[in-house]
Amino acid sequence: MRLMIEPQRTARVPLRPLALLALPALLAFAVAAACAPDRPAADTIVTNAKVYTVDAARPWAEAVAVKDGRLLAVGTARDVARYKAATTQIIDAGGRLVLPGLEDSHVHFVSGSLNMAAVDLAGAKTLEEVRSRIRDFATANPQAAWIQGRGWMYPVFPGNMPDKGILDEIVADRPAYMRCADGHSSWVNTKALELAGIDRRTPDPGNGRIVRDAKGEPTGALLEDASGLVSRLIPEPTFDDKLAAVRRGLAEAARRGVVRVHGLGGEFEDLAVFERLRQEGALTVRMTAAMWVEAPGPTDKDWRAYDEARARCHDEWLAVDGIKLMLDGVIDSGTGAMLDPYEGQKENKGKLFWTAEDYKKAVAAFNAKGLQVSTHSIGDAAIRLSLDAYEEGQRAAGAADVRNKIEHAEDIAASDIPRFGALGVIASFQPLHANPEPAWIGSWIENAGPEREQRAFAWKAVLAAGGRLAFGSDWPVVTIDPWPGLQVAVTRQDLDGRPEGGWLPQHRVSLAEAVHAYTLGGAYAMHREKDEGSLEAGKLADLILVSQDIFDVDPHKIAETKVLLTMVGGRIVHDAR
Ligand SMILES: [Zn+2]
Numbered sequence: 001m002r003l004m005i006e007p008q009r010t011a012r013v014p015l016r017p018l019a020l021l022a023l024p025a026l027l028a029f030a031v032a033a034a035c036a037p038d039r040p041a042a043d044t045i046v047t048n049a050k051v052y053t054v055d056a057a058r059p060w061a062e063a064v065a066v067k068d069g070r071l072l073a074v075g076t077a078r079d080v081a082r083y084k085a086a087t088t089q090i091i092d093a094g095g096r097l098v099l100p101g102l103e104d105s106h107v108h109f110v111s112g113s114l115n116m117a118a119v120d121l122a123g124a125k126t127l128e129e130v131r132s133r134i135r136d137f138a139t140a141n142p143q144a145a146w147i148q149g150r151g152w153m154y155p156v157f158p159g160n161m162p163d164k165g166i167l168d169e170i171v172a173d174r175p176a177y178m179r180c181a182d183g184h185s186s187w188v189n190t191k192a193l194e195l196a197g198i199d200r201r202t203p204d205p206g207n208g209r210i211v212r213d214a215k216g217e218p219t220g221a222l223l224e225d226a227s228g229l230v231s232r233l234i235p236e237p238t239f240d241d242k243l244a245a246v247r248r249g250l251a252e253a254a255r256r257g258v259v260r261v262h263g264l265g266g267e268f269e270d271l272a273v274f275e276r277l278r279q280e281g282a283l284t285v286r287m288t289a290a291m292w293v294e295a296p297g298p299t300d301k302d303w304r305a306y307d308e309a310r311a312r313c314h315d316e317w318l319a320v321d322g323i324k325l326m327l328d329g330v331i332d333s334g335t336g337a338m339l340d341p342y343e344g345q346k347e348n349k350g351k352l353f354w355t356a357e358d359y360k361k362a363v364a365a366f367n368a369k370g371l372q373v374s375t376h377s378i379g380d381a382a383i384r385l386s387l388d389a390y391e392e393g394q395r396a397a398g399a400a401d402v403r404n405k406i407e408h409a410e411d412i413a414a415s416d417i418p419r420f421g422a423l424g425v426i427a428s429f430q431p432l433h434a435n436p437e438p439a440w441i442g443s444w445i446e447n448a449g450p451e452r453e454q455r456a457f458a459w460k461a462v463l464a465a466g467g468r469l470a471f472g473s474d475w476p477v478v479t480i481d482p483w484p485g486l487q488v489a490v491t492r493q494d495l496d497g498r499p500e501g502g503w504l505p506q507h508r509v510s511l512a513e514a515v516h517a518y519t520l521g522g523a524y525a526m527h528r529e530k531d532e533g534s535l536e537a538g539k540l541a542d543l544i545l546v547s548q549d550i551f552d553v554d555p556h557k558i559a560e561t562k563v564l565l566t567m568v569g570g571r572i573v574h575d576a577r
Contacts (some may be wrong), residue, residue: 045084049098061074099535103470146235168189198230223335239273254573260288260523264324267287267290268291291309295359363393367393403525410457427467469521519534
């Protein structure tokens with residue numbers, strides 16, 4: 001243990017030969033004179049800051065002291081200065097805003113990281129933009145056997161669906177595979193269809209559809225599991241490919257101020273990548289990884305895999321925790337499971353990926369073991385089934401505090417909104433998914449129709465009915481950068497401020513509520529609220545220093561926020577001061 005003496009005081013203690021014999025006693029006296037004897041010296045003090053703590057009891061402070069990776073004190077600059085020693089590193093925040101590190105409650109970290117080295121179509125608003133991004137990538141990567149990309153959205157295409165002809169004009173010599181931003185559909189060229197042997201005679205797979213033209217010819221659009229007919233041909237990235245990619249992903253997360261993520265697909269399967277990084281001390285984002293389980297439910301192999309992984313990974317950096325299930329598709333392509341048919345599609349209510357019976361049985365089995373279940377449920381029918389299953393699951397869990405989550409929850413039936421609060425089910429929303437940019441949300445609105453549109457992404461209603469929110473990105477569906485998400489959460493407008501007054505502004509949340517959902521709300525959703533999510537003495541020293549006071553700027557400028565410093569466990573992992 002280090003001596004806890006303020007340096008200027010020690011200097012005044014006369015060290016005469018006689019006194020040396022009594023040094024321990026003298027030091028004890030010096031400590032008592034300088035500060036309380038139990039006051040340790042901080043490793044780091046961040047001071048001259050506007051600290052928004054997310055601690056309801058004391059929301060604002062001026063400084064924090066850090067020792068051994070945890071917060072020693074949070075308070076006024078004067079109070080915190082008492083923990084200063086000669087060795088203390090002082091960070092002058094220059095009066096800027098400090099927040100708890102942000103938590104992303106829904107990511108696919110490996111695919112997000114790998115995606116950083118593919119065509120990025122996210123945010124492309126016109127077909128011309130889509131074309132030029134693919135063309136540039138293909139030209140810049142002549143050695144790539146496949147041209148892969150991700151991030152397109154339906155409305156940029158004529159008829160809201162992509163077509164192989166457009167892609168053939170840009171890439172004819174190599175197979176091309178472009179995933180939709182929502183991850184539920186893909187767009188391929190003729191070369192890829194040929195390689196996969198997909199033609200007019202190919203039947204649709206169980207949970208998928210090969211989109212065909214009037215003559216029955218595949219158009220190059222593949223929905224849900226039909227994408228697998230092509231994607232399975234793409235060479236798998238190696239362990240080293242993934243390791244290199246995840247290193248880039250970690251740097252990107254740190255640059256955006258993200259300190260903890262809930263990995264809901266891919267992380268469990270690639271746990272070895274994260275274990276290697278943890279071993280190296282290179283893991284700069286804390287990771288909760290859920291195991292993905294397919295219908296009809298867990299096998300013995302699943303249980304074994306879970307127990308083995310959990311035994312290896314259960315600390316504050318890397319923890320296997322909980323299960324991810326997927327109950328339906330998405331509204332944008334008419335595959336989300338709805339109680340009533342899609343607008344203008346009398347025959348189509350989407351489809352559940354599980355039978356109700358199997359799904360309920362699986363949820364109860366996981367909950368009985370005390371495991372949290374996070375289910376992708378987007379349509380109102382899928383959400384209702386999840387709530388029903390969670391109600392029974394909580395009974396199976398007994399006293400265990402499982403905190404089941406519904407991922408996305410995009411269109412909740414009005415009568416189901418109060419059930420989130422009543423059952424303690426967490427609504428895990430991704431604010432950027434409600435970006436009212438027409439190229440993003442147009443087909444969602446068309447397919448839902450006017451009545452169901454009114455309850456789209458009902459963040460505020462869930463909160464008002466006593467429910468809990470956890471916000472995230474679903475990276476790589478959208479950027480892992482949380483700042484545009486925060487802006488959309490409070491404005492319900494696209495990043496250019498449209499539409500005027502906001503899309504369904506009754507579902508907006510306040511900035512404090514949005515920050516909570518990106519911090520303490522996420523920590524709670526990952527069973528980490530005792531250690532994370534707010535800046536309070538004793539919690540982990542995970543914090544960020546940002547370029548502007550988001551509580552004091554025009555809400556339309558929140559997305560411009562730059563993270564100047566990210567600290568995780570007392571260590572600076574990003575520094576752009
Ligand atoms: Zn996801």
